[in-house]
Amino acid sequence: MNASNERLDDLYKDVNRLVELAADLDDIQQELKAIALKGGKRKAFYTLTVAQKQVDVMVNGIQREINEMEGGTHELAQPTT
Numbered sequence: 001m002n003a004s005n006e007r008l009d010d011l012y013k014d015v016n017r018l019v020e021l022a023a024d025l026d027d028i029q030q031e032l033k034a035i036a037l038k039g040g041k042r043k044a045f046y047t048l049t050v051a052q053k054q055v056d057v058m059v060n061g062i063q064r065e066i067n068e069m070e071g072g073t074h075e076l077a078q079p080t081t
Helices: 003-038 046-069
Strands: none
Touching: 003 046
């Protein structure tokens, strides 16, 4: 495997891990909301929302790099999970 293929493989691993983390953040946020509502409190967890947006930005940047390395368009492909 050459350096380019290794880099591409690493990028796919990174984007897939980030997608998993985004799902985990969403699960955590839903659990926190459910617990807060049970206690009669309506809360928004903005820190997690910010983290989810940061993950989205990272995924988009990695997808662009993957697309460029694969010689494709600049369209963002959907990461596989």
